[in-house]
Every structure is written in C-alpha cells, then in structure tokens.
Amino acid sequence: MELVYDKGTLLLLGVPPGFKPPSYFRFDPRVGAYRALAKEYWAAARDLPGAADRVLNLPECSWREVSLPLRPYQEEALDAWLQAGRRGVVVLPTGAGKTMVALAAIAELRCPTLVVVPTLELVDQWVREVQRVLRVEASEFTGESKEVGCVTVATYSSAYLNAELLGNRFQLLVFDEVHHLPSESYRQIAELSAAPWRMGLTATPERPDGLHMLLPELVGPVVYRVAPGELKGRYLADFEVQRVYVEMPEAERKRYEELVARYERLLAALRMRMRTREDFERLVLLSSRDLRAREALLSLLEARRIAFNAEAKLEKLAEILERHRGEKILVFTDSNELVRRISHRFLVPEITHKTSKDERRAVLEMFRRGEVKVIATSHVLDEGVDVPDASVAVVISGTGSPREFIQRLGRLLRPKEGKRAVLYELVTRGTREVYVSRRRRVSISEGKRRQALKGR
Secondary structure (H helix, E strand, O other), X not given: OEEXXXXXXXEEEOOOOOOOXXXXXXXXXXXXXXXXXXXXXXXXXXXXXOOEEEOOOOOOOOOOOOOOOOOHHHHHHHHHHHHOOOEEEEEOOOOOOHHHHHXXXXXXXXXXXXXXXXXXXXXXXXXXXXXXXXXXXXXXXXXXXXXXXXXXXXXXXXXXXXXXXXXXXXXXXXXXXXXXXXXXXXXXXXXXXXXXXXXXXXXXXXXXOOHHHHHHHHOOOEEEEOOHHHHEOOOEOEEEEEEEXXXXXXXXXXXXXXXXXXXXXXXXXXXXOOOOHXXXXXHHHHOOOOHHHHHHHHHHHHHHHHHHOHHHHHHHHHHHHHHOOOOOEEEEOOOHHHHHHHHHHHOOOEEOOOOOHHHHHHHHHHHHHOOOOEEEEOHHHOOOOOOOOOOEEEEOOOOOOHHHHHHHHHOXXXXXXXXXXEEEEEEXXXXXXXXXXXXXXXXXXXXXXXXXXOOX
C-alpha cells in the first residue's frame, strides 16, 4: 500500500482485497482509491505502519544551535505541549510571551514550520523574531511574496487561499491568535494540512459562536492556561481595573427603561431569547419580514444608544486624562464616530480601520517616543499590532467579549520597574452595561494555571 498527498487530502493506493482501511478513509470511485482529509496524516502514519509514505514534501533546512531563556511558566507551557503529543493550545495573556513559547517549540523540533497570523503587521513581527531568536531565514507567504522556507509566515487569508499548495510542506503548524482558525473558511488551513504537530496561541480561545469547540480536532486541546492575574507584579506589570460609573439623566433613564421593557415584551412574543451573537443575528434577519422583530431591534438599538451616555462619559474621560496628565494613555471605544469626537475634543490622534498603515505606524512611533501621550482608537489596536508601552487605558464602550477585554488590558501589561497599570471602564449605572462589564472581566482572575493533561 502507498500513502500519497493529493490537494489537501490523502490517497491510500494499492489496498489489497479484504483489507479494511481506518474509518476516516472513504472510498473515492473517481480515482479508485481511499481518500481522507490531510489532517488525518498523523493518525494514518500510526495506523498504517506498513504503507509506503509519500505524503510530505519538505523544504531542505539547516538549523543553528540556540538557547532560549524561558520564564518558568513558558517552560511549563512548552513541556505541557510536548507531553500532549506536540499538539494543543497554549493560552497566555497578551504581553506574556506566547511567541517565545512557539519559537522554543520550533527550536526543539527543528522541522519545517508554517506560522499563521491574522495581520500583515504580525507577519513582519514574526519574521523579525524568527530571524533574531532562531537565527534562520524566515520566508513570507502573503499576497506580495510566496516563498516556502524552514520557517514560513503567512496570514490566515493567504494560508486559506493556498491551503492545498501548502498542505504537505510542513511538519509543524503554529496558529497565532488561534481563535480565528475555527471559522468556516480558515479551518480548512488545518483540515487540508498533513502537518502532524500543531500549536495554537491565544489569550482567550473561546468564541461567542461556540466554534472553539472545534479546536481540539483542528489543533489539539488546551494544554496550558494562565490568567493575567496570576502573572501580575512579576512577569506582567502590576495592574488594577477600575469600573467608573456615570449617571444617566432621569428623563433618559425613564426612556431607557421603557425601551428595555418593550424589547423584552416583543422578544417574549417572538419566543426568542438573546444569549449569543447568533441569537442577535437571527433577530436582525427576522426584522426584515416581521414587524415585531423590527420593533424589538429598534428598541434595543435605541436603548443601547441611551445607555452609552456619550456626553457623560466624555466628561469623565476629561477627568481621567487630567488625573494622568503626562502618562501614556490608550482610549478604546467601539464607535468610530466617538473616536473622531474624542480626537477633536481633546486634540489627540485617532486610529481606526480607515487610518492608513503608514499613518498608523507614524502615530505609534510618536507614542513610543513620548511625543504623543494619548491615542483614541476602536478595534484596530485590539489584536495584531505592536503597540508601545502604555500605563493607562480607558474603555468607553465595548462588547462583552473577554478576549477583547484581555487584549486591551494586555496593552498595559509589559513589565517595567515600578510600573502599575490601570484600566478604567466607564459604565452607565443601572443599565445592561453593568452586566456586560462583569461578563468581560471574568477571564482576568479565572483560569488558574492549569494543564489539560491528566496527572499534571
């Protein structure tokens, strides 16, 4: 029998009469052979020891001896991953050195590796770190450059579009910000790859849509996890999170309560419950053909606008900026419109998805040098951008996502002598914002250092 790679799949050729292949193979009458997704290669190599293996087509590599100074928790994470069969997800806070754990894994295995990242900025960062730490050339596989080397760095988009081409070129896959992987398109990067060893990196693997449940199949289980609170003071800057309440004018509060009551009444009539993002998306779809759903959606959006209480929060922001005058401050909000208002009102630069890459780089460099002390931003700096040290963050609005919250907190957590970081949440008292705030803070103290391995 012979095992070969074919466009993201495995073909088992020359099966003798009466032989029953493993259950993950299915007979393909088009080619007269058994076929399986390439991700089953690690199992097929184990289950079919007598088959001739023609699957991997690896680039030639030359590795240098390197010694990586790891912190104790990084060593624990690497050890947990190795003991889990070189497969699994490592969960560390933003700023805790997830990249170094992956680099140590590459140095340990010395095998052709594909690193998959969400943004071009992260491609640049990984290429620099691979060359600095491992002292080997790193290849970029993006829209502009398509090279395969000992360590190849690609965006999720490029890796997805070229999954069949890349599927048998590597033995190790590293997924940075692995919570992106389970999406319907990107999961094919893992499914169509024969790489037997896989590592996922993230600050929070959980997804609102529940698709993180696919990670054990695509990459492996969570093998190591540390919450930010466990590392503060030594490996991360000491920090505190302050929830700052703002009051809502009485007339607006009455209107808010009326809208919420109406929204809940309409949901009950529709027999709907709003627990996940999918529930909200169903309401949006239904609103195009059901008047009750449309009225419920409009009531919810108007209630959110009132609860957002922008003017009161901007007044509180002015107090915080004055209190921390001279310190480096990041101001986060979900609304690009509010980012612009903050920029104009306080005369500070803004960074949104409309900001060009060159302008963003220039603003961040001025922030790094201390020429700019405050930046107002939306989701752009949550992930995949190398943000200089800051000591204060202000969250004016946000979702209930623990990932978003931990990533924003992580912008403050780089250790520095005598540094104590503070993150302010501005929350309108007596509204659903209070519940949302509680929900997104759960992962700061939870997650006691643990491995998903029995006996550890």
